[in-house]
Amino acid sequence: MSDVQVNEAKEFFAPSPAGPSKGTIAVDMDDVLAQTNQTIVEMHNARYGMQPPLSLADFKHYLYWNNRGWGDAKQTAKMVVELCNAGLYGRSAPVPGAREGLQKLKDMGYRLIIITARGESSREVSEDWIAEHMPDLFDEIHFTGAFVHLAATHEEDEGHVARRAVLSHKKRTKAEICHETGAFVLIDDSAENVLHATLHSSPPVQCLLFGTYGWNASIPSPDVPIHPDDRALDDGGLTYLEKEAKGALGESEERWEEARKRGWVPDGVERVADWEGVVEWVKKREGKGEEGS
Numbered sequence: 001m002s003d004v005q006v007n008e009a010k011e012f013f014a015p016s017p018a019g020p021s022k023g024t025i026a027v028d029m030d031d032v033l034a035q036t037n038q039t040i041v042e043m044h045n046a047r048y049g050m051q052p053p054l055s056l057a058d059f060k061h062y063l064y065w066n067n068r069g070w071g072d073a074k075q076t077a078k079m080v081v082e083l084c085n086a087g088l089y090g091r092s093a094p095v096p097g098a099r100e101g102l103q104k105l106k107d108m109g110y111r112l113i114i115i116t117a118r119g120e121s122s123r124e125v126s127e128d129w130i131a132e133h134m135p136d137l138f139d140e141i142h143f144t145g146a147f148v149h150l151a152a153t154h155e156e157d158e159g160h161v162a163r164r165a166v167l168s169h170k171k172r173t174k175a176e177i178c179h180e181t182g183a184f185v186l187i188d189d190s191a192e193n194v195l196h197a198t199l200h201s202s203p204p205v206q207c208l209l210f211g212t213y214g215w216n217a218s219i220p221s222p223d224v225p226i227h228p229d230d231r232a233l234d235d236g237g238l239t240y241l242e243k244e245a246k247g248a249l250g251e252s253e254e255r256w257e258e259a260r261k262r263g264w265v266p267d268g269v270e271r272v273a274d275w276e277g278v279v280e281w282v283k284k285r286e287g288k289g290e291e292g293s
């Protein structure tokens, strides 16, 4: 089997008219097109009854298990699966201005694609959501399944010998997909994703870091060593609950606040607050004569 499965597009996909395109723009889905985290807050409170109730302000990190209200990586993945099964992706409202902004970009002659970390199992609900809220805009949608490996399978929960779900497709990073599709910019709300697409990808991918969200407000710069507690989980870092148990939450919050004040972003990343900001950025780029690259 090839690494990438291409499924027949549904009718809502709208290939650009023949003729030269000004280039391809890659767009993330959660919290760039759909207000996923806001919906998670509402569903999480209804289902798990956190006290005090969870709010969007609790989402200070992109990875949920670094925030209040979750468990370790596996427990978090299980909770997200529960929320997905309860209809998370179908009920999220669109991000204000997304449809209008995307329509402007398409009318300007750009090709639009979605690159989402959602997995294949979310394909149908995602396509239905796009058909309902943002039809006739996108040429392609790519599911990277970045978190699929974290979701415990039934067998794993029951201690079956087949401990791992087998993935039939090689995972691709968002930067790889930008390279393959020739996208000249990636619009994403994750500081981790834009860090990877710029500092850790060759060639680097120009990124717009979307939204004034708590989870992308603070980006640790490379000239400040990352505290061991704050490292990525698979690199020795701690979850929110582990920091709480160790009495290390306060110090971690201080480091988060210092990085936020420092305001560092990687080269090749610009912040945009909303969809108007995205359209402005693209127009400005055209003014510099960079279109078509």
Ligand SMILES: [Mg+2]
Pocket (backbone or CB within 6 Å): 028, 029, 030, 031, 032, 188, 189, 190
């Ligand atoms: Mg996102």
